[in-house]
Amino acid sequence: MALNKTWNQHVVKKENKSLVLNVIQSSSPISRADIASITGLNKGTVSSQVTELIDEHLIYESGPGKSSGGRRPVMLLFNKIAGYSIGIDLGVNYILGLLTDLEGNICKENYIKIKDLSFDEIMEKLYEVIDSLIASVPSSPYGIIGIGIGVPGTVDNNGNILLAPNLKWKNIHLKEILEEKYHIPIVIENEANGGAHGERKFGIGMDTKHIVYVSIGIGIGVGLILNGELYKGNNGFSGELGHMTIDINGKDCRCGSKGCWELYASEQALDDYAAQLKLTSLSEEEISLESLLSLAEKGE
Numbered sequence: 397m398a399l400n401k402t403w404n405q406h407v408v409k410k411e412n413k414s415l416v417l418n419v420i421q422s423s424s425p426i427s428r429a430d431i432a433s434i435t436g437l438n439k440g441t442v443s444s445q446v447t448e449l450i451d452e453h454l455i456y457e458s459g460p461g462k463s464s465g466g467r468r469p470v471m472l473l474f475n476k477i478a479g480y481s482i483g484i485d486l487g488v489n490y491i492l493g494l495l496t497d498l499e500g501n502i503c504k505e506n507y508i509k510i511k512d513l514s515f516d517e518i519m520e521k522l523y524e525v526i527d528s529l530i531a532s533v534p535s536s537p538y539g540i541i542g543i544g545i546g547v548p549g550t551v552d553n554n555g556n557i558l559l560a561p562n563l564k565w566k567n568i569h570l571k572e573i574l575e576e577k578y579h580i581p582i583v584i585e586n587e588a589n590g591g592a593h594g595e596r597k598f599g600i601g602m603d604t605k606h607i608v609y610v611s612i613g614i615g616i617g618v619g620l621i622l623n624g625e626l627y628k629g630n631n632g633f634s635g636e637l638g639h640m641t642i643d644i645n646g647k648d649c650r651c652g653s654k655g656c657w658e659l660y661a662s663e664q665a666l667d668d669y670a671a672q673l674k675l676t677s678l679s680e681e682e683i684s685l686e687s688l689l690s691l692a693e694k695g696e
């Protein structure tokens with residue numbers, strides 16, 4: 397019984413603390429009194445949680461804020477540079493790496509082009525991008541708190557890549573590989589799911605509960621937000637939508653199926669059409685989205 401009681405107190409304390417931190421994160425700058433009235437916690441509880449959060453460098457006090465009369469309260473702010481995180485968009489023909497603060501503001505970017513590389517070569521490039529971002533992180537109490545990676549394929553709930561046809565990857569335990577190397581939390585997600593989540597949190601989908609996010613690059617991915625939640629389906633449904641058959645007598649696809657959507661509407665499809673039609677002065681190797689766009693801008 398006693399153990400149980402202590403355990404419950406411990407859980408409640410932790411929940412209160414995270415509640416207080418969440419309110420400061422979303423409504424900073426904010427006074428202790430306003431935190432108490434928003435959360436319904438009593439002032440003593442708020443005060444002791446705030447002290448702990450200040451000691452942990454997750455929040456800080458700033459000068460006095462507006463007061464409705466009487467003494468002006470001290471305001472509390474979220475310390476967005478208590479740590480940093482790394483986000484990677486692992487594309488078929490590029491790797492984009494970002495260093496962000498704890499509010500998701502971009503502090504540093506590293507973009508490299510890749511083409512037709514083996515698994516080992518891609519991993520080497522991925523490490524280079526991650527290492528360069530780690531090397532650039534300013535000193536902070538928590539350092540890099542995690543790495544999130546979007547990949548062009550189906551990902552199961554354990555962060556294993558089941559199939560990434562355009563990279564020719566199958567059953568890659570990317571989360572495990574990276575956790576062993578970097579010893580920090582790693583999140584692997586389908587890139588279109590990641591994009592949908594990003595739009596929901598920071599972009600065009602902030603005010604809506606339902607989003608269909610279509611990511612068109614070398615392949616096609618689709619991420620769905622339904623009722624405010626990322627729809628995961630059975631083990632990574634979204635990576636498969638680009639491989640939905642739209643022409644049963646169509647061309648062969650790298651996924652083993654025929655007539656997939658992305659064979660007709662992706663960046664790769666555009667490059668292929670341009671090469672077939674010999675519309676441009678570019679050689680086949682020179683054709684890319686960028687080179688076609690720049691020709692189009694010149695009126696070709």
Ligand SMILES: [Zn+2]
Binds near residue numbers: 638
């Ligand atoms: Zn396919």
